[in-house]
Amino acid sequence: MSEHVFKGIDIVGTSDQSFTHAVEVAIERARQTLRHLSWFVVTEQRGGLREGRIEYQVTLRVFFRIEDGE
Secondary structure (H helix, E strand, C coil): CCCCCEEEEEEEEEECCCHHHHHHHHHHHHHHHCCCEEEEEEEEEEEEEECCEEEEEEEEEEEEECCCCC
């Protein structure tokens, strides 16, 4: 049986298209710098107005496995 430890951090994604796209933007960016991403939880959705246009904002808590020796 394997035993792992995970760490969670909060990130925020934004999009001018949708909440779903804001999630995809955030996850794609996290993948560029974090290894062993395992899951995420959407903790907040909100919107902003930027020059009269809607901006979708999503706060995620992403979890990744801590490597041995870290």
